[in-house]
Amino acid sequence: MVIQVQDLMKRYGDVVAVDGLSFEVERGEMFGLLGPNGAGKTTTIRVIMDIIRPDEGRVMVLGQPPGQAKAQVGYLPEERGLYRNLKVLDTLVYLAELKGVPRPTARERAMHLLERVELEEWASRKVKDLSRGMQQRLQFVASLVHDPEILFLDEPFQGLDPVNVERIKDLMAELHREGKTIVLSTHQMNLVEALCDRILLIDEGQVVLYGPLAEIKRQYAPHAVRVRAPHIPLDLPGVVGVEPDDGAFNLALAEGARPQEVLRALLDRRVEIQAFEVAPVPLEDIFVAAVSGEEAEGRR
Amino acid sequence: MDWRKVWVVARHEYLTNVRRAGFIIMTAAVPALGILVLLFGAFFAGQARQLGAFFERQFEVGDEPIGVVDETGYFSPILPEYQGNFVLYGGEEEAKAALLDGKVSSVLMIGEDYLETGRVVVMSTGSGFGAAALSDSDRVRAFFVDHLLAGRVDPVLRERAAAPLDVEPRVLSSGGETRGEGGWGFAFTFIIPYFLAFFLIMTIFVSSGYLLQSVAEEKESRVIEIVVSSVRPVELMAGKVAGLGVLGLTQIVVWSLSVWGFSGGAVLLLAATGAASIPARVLALGVVYYMLGYVLYAIMMAGVGALGTTMRESQQLAGIFSFFAAVPYMLSGFLFTNPNMLIARILSFFPLTAPTMMMMRLPLAEVPWVDVAGSIAVLLLSIPAALWVGAKLFRVGLLIYDKRPTLKEIGGILRGGG
Numbered sequence: 001m002v003i004q005v006q007d008l009m010k011r012y013g014d015v016v017a018v019d020g021l022s023f024e025v026e027r028g029e030m031f032g033l034l035g036p037n038g039a040g041k042t043t044t045i046r047v048i049m050d051i052i053r054p055d056e057g058r059v060m061v062l063g064q065p066p067g068q069a070k071a072q073v074g075y076l077p078e079e080r081g082l083y084r085n086l087k088v089l090d091t092l093v094y095l096a097e098l099k100g101v102p103r104p105t106a107r108e109r110a111m112h113l114l115e116r117v118e119l120e121e122w123a124s125r126k127v128k129d130l131s132r133g134m135q136q137r138l139q140f141v142a143s144l145v146h147d148p149e150i151l152f153l154d155e156p157f158q159g160l161d162p163v164n165v166e167r168i169k170d171l172m173a174e175l176h177r178e179g180k181t182i183v184l185s186t187h188q189m190n191l192v193e194a195l196c197d198r199i200l201l202i203d204e205g206q207v208v209l210y211g212p213l214a215e216i217k218r219q220y221a222p223h224a225v226r227v228r229a230p231h232i233p234l235d236l237p238g239v240v241g242v243e244p245d246d247g248a249f250n251l252a253l254a255e256g257a258r259p260q261e262v263l264r265a266l267l268d269r270r271v272e273i274q275a276f277e278v279a280p281v282p283l284e285d286i287f288v289a290a291v292s293g294e295e296a297e298g299r300r
Numbered sequence: 301m302d303w304r305k306v307w308v309v310a311r312h313e314y315l316t317n318v319r320r321a322g323f324i325i326m327t328a329a330v331p332a333l334g335i336l337v338l339l340f341g342a343f344f345a346g347q348a349r350q351l352g353a354f355f356e357r358q359f360e361v362g363d364e365p366i367g368v369v370d371e372t373g374y375f376s377p378i379l380p381e382y383q384g385n386f387v388l389y390g391g392e393e394e395a396k397a398a399l400l401d402g403k404v405s406s407v408l409m410i411g412e413d414y415l416e417t418g419r420v421v422v423m424s425t426g427s428g429f430g431a432a433a434l435s436d437s438d439r440v441r442a443f444f445v446d447h448l449l450a451g452r453v454d455p456v457l458r459e460r461a462a463a464p465l466d467v468e469p470r471v472l473s474s475g476g477e478t479r480g481e482g483g484w485g486f487a488f489t490f491i492i493p494y495f496l497a498f499f500l501i502m503t504i505f506v507s508s509g510y511l512l513q514s515v516a517e518e519k520e521s522r523v524i525e526i527v528v529s530s531v532r533p534v535e536l537m538a539g540k541v542a543g544l545g546v547l548g549l550t551q552i553v554v555w556s557l558s559v560w561g562f563s564g565g566a567v568l569l570l571a572a573t574g575a576a577s578i579p580a581r582v583l584a585l586g587v588v589y590y591m592l593g594y595v596l597y598a599i600m601m602a603g604v605g606a607l608g609t610t611m612r613e614s615q616q617l618a619g620i621f622s623f624f625a626a627v628p629y630m631l632s633g634f635l636f637t638n639p640n641m642l643i644a645r646i647l648s649f650f651p652l653t654a655p656t657m658m659m660m661r662l663p664l665a666e667v668p669w670v671d672v673a674g675s676i677a678v679l680l681l682s683i684p685a686a687l688w689v690g691a692k693l694f695r696v697g698l699l700i701y702d703k704r705p706t707l708k709e710i711g712g713i714l715r716g717g718g
């Protein structure tokens with residue numbers, strides 16, 4: 001367990017930003033922290049980063065209070081920016097030194113990371129001379145320059161073009177393979193689905209969903225199958241509804257009916273099946289359903 | 301407090317700001333002005349008489365003789381010692397012709413009623429300024445007094461009447477000693493330390509201005525979020541105050557060295573007059589007020605600067621402090637005549653005005669020890685208070701990007717944790 005948050009509470013005046021939040025992040029996992037705007041994600045991250053203090057609750061990072069683990073944690077904030085008039089290399093070295101890395105080590109690591117994101121030729125240029133995409137890559141490596149064990153990425157893909165999204169994704173996957181723990185906070189559900197092992201969905205400062213992504217998806221999977229075929233007979237046993245959907249059909253199943261039985265029935269009727277799958281549920285739908293309070297009971 | 305991080309921040313702030321064009325220009329331009337002022341002061345203090353004479357010459361009408369048309373008889377003939385400078389003419393027409401020919405610079409027409417009315421018509425070419433200057437000239441005054449009294453009073457009395465007083469100022473202090481060098485030199489014994497104090501106060505504002513700028517820039521560019529995830533706000537603040545304080549000192553050192561370098565031989569003179577005119581007590585206290593003033597203002601600027609959402613907004617907020625610090629300057633006219641006046645003493649006990657007020661008062665007069673001890677105590681007590689408030693505002697203000705907090709919210713921040 002690298003991060004433990006217990007009954008975290010944070011108020012701003014009369015507004016409760018985080019309301020009794022508890023969760024844990026395991027070593028080496030890619031953890032998704034999700035929630036609509038104003039759900040309390042950034043506040044939670046800032047407490048873990050020791051930027052703000054909680055009103056109540058207990059937070060431990062690598063078994064220590066957050067203030068003592070700063071050197072082992074990297075942070076890419078949602079609100080982004082760097083010293084515009086500073087040189088690229090100097091910026092990275094300074095930020096590493098602030099984390100307690102000795103100057104020579106900081107230089108070495110900074111150069112290595114710049115090579116990794118193809119910015120080594122820009123090392124002695126000023127930050128303001130870099131293009132937007134380059135600045136974002138630089139910002140990303142700035143959060144890694146002190147070689148942290150845990151990395152917090154708040155909306156890392158915001159404002160990135162597809163090429164740079166791929167670059168950052170690759171880099172994240174690489175870091176994940178190296179055994180780093182990554183906490184990813186984003187709105188982009190497709191990326192969470194592609195990258196994260198476990199997720200925490202919060203709304204109004206409280207836990208809405210928490211656990212392994214696969215399990216949550218299974219929990220929320222609708223009781224339906226998706227079939228791509230020229231036509232679907234209307235009197236299939238165990239099927240209570242058929243809806244065409246983008247060249248395929250969604251078949252809602254009756255309670256107790258199993259997908260295998262439907263498949264067998266389709267084959268018996270000699271329907272020309274091109275594709276057959278248990279209907280998936282996009283994380284986005286789970287997110288919307290969970291946040292808007294719909295339990296999607298009818299679809300279970 | 302992790303002092304290593306404080307050092308990293310301080311070094312970063314120093315190295316970044318020392319390369320700023322604004323800093324370089326300020327550091328290079330001010331000594332030029334300072335050299336002028338200081339050299340002027342040194343020159344005046346050592347050679348007051350020569351310089352006094354030099355200044356007088358500047359206001360003299362020139363070396364050309366002055367024509368005189370005398371209808372009273374007092375000025376005919378012209379006394380031998382004035383014959384080179386004054387030429388007697390028999391009548392108005394003759395004098396006018398000489399004036400137009402450039403033989404004389406102007407003509408004094410002393411009419412019959414002169415003794416009763418003192419009326420003298422001054423004719424000159426060009427602007428009327430010559431005539432006005434003439435009436436104020438010591439040479440012309442002496443000419444009149446000497447001729448009116450010649451042969452009627454004894455020569456010593458005549459000379460005294462022509463130059464009735466030569467002032468030698470002395471100031472009585474509680475120690476009983478007197479200071480005085482006469483004339484201009486005396487004035488400059490005050491003006492040198494006064495300007496030194498002025499420069500020191502300037503550097504306080506330059507440095508705390510950089511501090512404000514550095515906080516506002518980090519906030520505006522959002523890099524602050526990464527910085528405070530690495531260092532505690534109090535470490536960041538301490539590093540900035542230290543780094544930019546040393547930057548201010550750099551400026552002073554550069555200024556002092558350039559004055560020393562440029563003045564060359566005059567440096568001895570400067571040292572002599574400087575040391576004589578700035579008593580050790582004033583110097584030592586000046587340094588104390590400088591340090592205390594800088595730390596207090598820097599902390600305030602950092603705290604308040606953190607509240608603004610843009611550089612401009614931060615500057616407006618910090619303007620309040622600059623206003624307080626400037627109050628003693630608004631009073632400087634009165635301070636020169638009475639440095640220990642009541643309002644000055646009151647302002648010496650108010651933390652925001654105490655450093656500047658005391659730095660201005662100290663060179664001007666013997667300041668009561670109660671004021672010295674009191675103002676230092678007030679500053680020593682205000683600094684921890686400012687640190688407490690400043691660090692809280694700093695910590696919370698740093699992360700408020702969208703809008704400036706209201707006074708009510710600031711109250712909430714101070715009461716709560718943040």
